[in-house]
Structures are given as structure tokens and as C-alpha cells.
Amino acid sequence: MQKIIIIKYAELSTKKDNINFFLSTLKENLKASLRDYKVNITYDKGRMFINGPEENFDLITDKLTKTFGIHEINIGYELENNNLDNISASLIELIKDKDITTFKINAKRSDKNYGITSPEIARILGGIVLKNKENVSVDVHNPSTIINIEIRYQHAYIYFDKIKGIGGYPVGVAGKSLLMLSGGIDSPVAGYLAMKRGVRLECIYFESPPHTSVAAKNKVISLAKTLADYSGYVKLHVVNFTAIQEAILKNCPHEYLITIMRRMMYRISERIAKKHNCKAIINGESIGQVASQTLTSMSCINCVTSMPVIRPVACLDKLDIIEIAKKISTYEISIQPYEDCCTIFVPEHPIINPTRECCETYEEYFDFAPLLNDAINSEEVIKVENKISEEYSDIL
Ligand code: ATP
Ligand code: MG
Numbered sequence: 001m002q003k004i005i006i007i008k009y010a011e012l013s014t015k016k017d018n019i020n021f022f023l024s025t026l027k028e029n030l031k032a033s034l035r036d037y038k039v040n041i042t043y044d045k046g047r048m049f050i051n052g053p054e055e056n057f058d059l060i061t062d063k064l065t066k067t068f069g070i071h072e073i074n075i076g077y078e079l080e081n082n083n084l085d086n087i088s089a090s091l092i093e094l095i096k097d098k099d100i101t102t103f104k105i106n107a108k109r110s111d112k113n114y115g116i117t118s119p120e121i122a123r124i125l126g127g128i129v130l131k132n133k134e135n136v137s138v139d140v141h142n143p144s145t146i147i148n149i150e151i152r153y154q155h156a157y158i159y160f161d162k163i164k165g166i167g168g169y170p171v172g173v174a175g176k177s178l179l180m181l182s183g184g185i186d187s188p189v190a191g192y193l194a195m196k197r198g199v200r201l202e203c204i205y206f207e208s209p210p211h212t213s214v215a216a217k218n219k220v221i222s223l224a225k226t227l228a229d230y231s232g233y234v235k236l237h238v239v240n241f242t243a244i245q246e247a248i249l250k251n252c253p254h255e256y257l258i259t260i261m262r263r264m265m266y267r268i269s270e271r272i273a274k275k276h277n278c279k280a281i282i283n284g285e286s287i288g289q290v291a292s293q294t295l296t297s298m299s300c301i302n303c304v305t306s307m308p309v310i311r312p313v314a315c316l317d318k319l320d321i322i323e324i325a326k327k328i329s330t331y332e333i334s335i336q337p338y339e340d341c342c343t344i345f346v347p348e349h350p351i352i353n354p355t356r357e358c359c360e361t362y363e364e365y366f367d368f369a370p371l372l373n374d375a376i377n378s379e380e381v382i383k384v385e386n387k388i389s390e391e392y393s394d395i396l
Helices: 019-033 054-064 084-095 118-132 186-196 214-228 242-251 254-275 295-302 318-327 356-363 369-377 387-391
Strands: 002-009 040-043 047-051 070-078 102-109 145-151 156-167 176-180 200-207 233-240 380-385
Touching: 002 019, 002 054, 002 156, 019 040, 019 047, 019 054, 054 070, 054 156, 084 118, 084 145, 084 156, 102 118, 118 145, 176 186, 176 254, 186 200, 186 214, 186 318, 200 214, 200 254, 214 233, 214 380, 233 254, 233 369, 242 254, 242 369, 254 295, 254 356, 254 369, 295 356
Parallel strands: 102 145, 176 200, 200 233
Antiparallel strands: 002 047, 002 070, 040 047, 070 156, 145 156, 233 380
16 A cells, blocks of 8 residues: 555546646646656546655645646555455555544445446445444544545555645646736736636736836746746746836827837737747736726727737736735735836826827837837846745755
8 A cells, every 4th residue: 555646637627639638738747846756647537646755745735736737636545456355454454543433435436347336335345444443433414534435447545635726727738828927916816817727927027227126026036936836937038128118208198108108018028929939918907907907098008919918807806816816925925015117107197098099199209119129139038936946945
């Protein structure tokens, strides 16, 4: 009998045709994120199994609870074979020191040629428990312990506890997209939700030194690191936006500053996205949150790109976004008070209903093309690794 981690898949079981692609991606993601823990990973269409040194199980489980594509994690035991006598003997051994008052047996058999049905297996093993453990009784409605028995083709498995996974699709199955990552609360949450649908993130951050500080940039790196906990790594593209912002400030009407600035951001994002094979742009815009996020503003800004722009938090209330940000540990970082390039030149009365024609006219007042090229050529690419492996690097 060997201690083992059993993984149940999330929505993947509905992916009939390309299930193998989903599962091999999940395995590759786990191989990368568990690379320090000396694990062996195997899988079939129903389960993934992780073997490794028991002393690492807590750390491994911690990582698994941050891996998309997993519905449930069970720490259990793999038996040498699926013979019923062997299962009975192993069960007696396992319940010996376990604190049980009432119990229920959940039996499942994926080996349909097994000869005994699941209810029969549950009845027989229930009898074994009653006979071998004092002061226990069966309670199928509200048991203190659920004993799970799974009979598969070569082995049987016994486990007691369930840990909930975070669901979603394995990161990468949906391809890559570029997240516009500011230091705020919304964009990291948008990134998290996109990753949950299987998107691998590259991030773009617009900095405006000396108007924005190194501390503001470090804050964004720290957010990227936290997001990388869910995907192993993310690539961060830092683009210098100073000259463009100053040119807009100098040449365009102030009520249009933000609108034109965001059109420039979208143009750069599209080109960086294409350069790095990203299929869409993702950002943290939320309908009506600020002047640049009214539907009229959004359409006026959006029209500079033909790429899909995904806004995962578009329809969420701020409080709901904050709740997710707290859950994924980006909130505490986001609320640190560093300036963002969007906040340094805020006009007193930003326009709520800008028009595309006005934007196009005002953008003719200055030749922005060379500055856009310079900004793109200035891109600094930082590969941001996950925080967890750093935190534990001295233990392993
Ligand atoms: P957040 O809390 O995510 O910063 P916000 O409410 O502050 O959002 P805005 O500043 O209007 O909203 O920005 C809207 C979106 O534009 C952000 O969620 C982010 O995706 C993107 N964005 C804004 N500033 C930057 C920046 N400096 N670099 C990259 N993306 C940015
Ligand atoms: Mg912001």
C-alpha cells in the first residue's frame, strides 16, 4: 500500500474530442510546478495520480490547490491490486488508528468486469469496518467519516479526505493572451479569471518614469508573481510610455487625454500581442466604473484594434472584484499607494461620451507613429516565476 495523491478533473470530463490535449497540458503544468518535489505523475481519462516523497505532500497539495483544471484532490492509498481480500485487509489497517464515530462507504468501480457491484462492495466493506472497529456505526446521511473505495483496472484506492480544487481549464489550452496589468485591483483579477479559462498570460505594463516610480513597477512585478502562482510563470513586458503621454498632454485637448492615452495603449498592446503570438488582449475594465469605461468610451477606445478584447470583470461589482482579489492574494499588493500612469495626468473633467471622429482629429495634431515605434522597441521583457517556489526554496 502506497500513499498517493489522486486528482479528479474539473470540467475536462466534458471535453470528449480533445481530452488528451487537456490532460497532457495539465500533466505538463504539474510537472513544471512540482519540479522541485521529485514526483511521478501518471493519468488516465478519469484520474491523475501523483507519487512522491510523503514529506512533500503538504507542499504539493498547496500547489495543486492553485492549479486550474482540478476539481478535487484526495490524499489516499494505492493498493498493489484490486482484489477484495486485499482491499479488506488494507482497510482494517487504515482504520485502526483513525478517529471514527459514524461512517459511510462510497464505493466506485471503473473496472466493470469486476464481478461485484458498487453497492455490494460498500455493503461487504461496511461489514468489515463494523467488525473490526469498536463503537462505530453506519450513518449514510451525516457520517463523521466517509470512506472512499475506488476499484480501477490494476489497483484499488482508499481515501478519506477531500480537498476542493479551483476548477477551470489547465493554463495553456486556450492559447496565450496579453493582459494589460496595472497596479490596480481590477486587472490582476481579470488575469486570474482568464487563466481559469485556460489562457496563458503575458502581461504588459506601461510605465512613465520619472512620473511613475520604480516602486510602482515593483508593485506590478509583485502582482505578476502572485498570478504566476497559478501558472508557474508569466512574462511581463514593460513599455516606456512617458514620451507618448507627454505628447498627448502637450498637443491634445485635456478632456480627451485619457481617451487618447488609452487608444495609444491599445495600439501598443495589439502590436506587442501579435509580436508574441497572443490571440487577444485582456484588461480590467468594468462597465461604468470610470469615465473611460462607459460603453461609449469603450467603443471609441476599442475601435483602434481588430483583436478580441476580453474584459473578464466587465460585469462585476467592485465589491465582487475585491472579494476575488482578496482570495487570490493580490488585494494587499494592489492597495499599496503607488501612482499609475493613468492617474498622473488626470484631467479635471474627462469626457464621458467621446467620439471617434474627435479622437481621430486630435490624434492628427501630432505625429505619434514614431513614438509608438520607440515605445514598442523599448519593451523590457521580464520572466516572472511563481512566488511559492521561492518561498520554499530553502526547505527543498
Ligand atoms: P485597475 O484597478 O486594474 O488598475 P482601474 O479601475 O484603475 O483598473 P483604469 O486605470 O481606467 O481602471 O484602467 C483600466 C484597465 O486598463 C486596467 O484594469 C488595466 O487592464 C489597464 N491599464 C491601466 N493602466 C495601465 C498600465 N499602466 N499598464 C497596463 N495596463 C493598464
Ligand atoms: Mg488603474
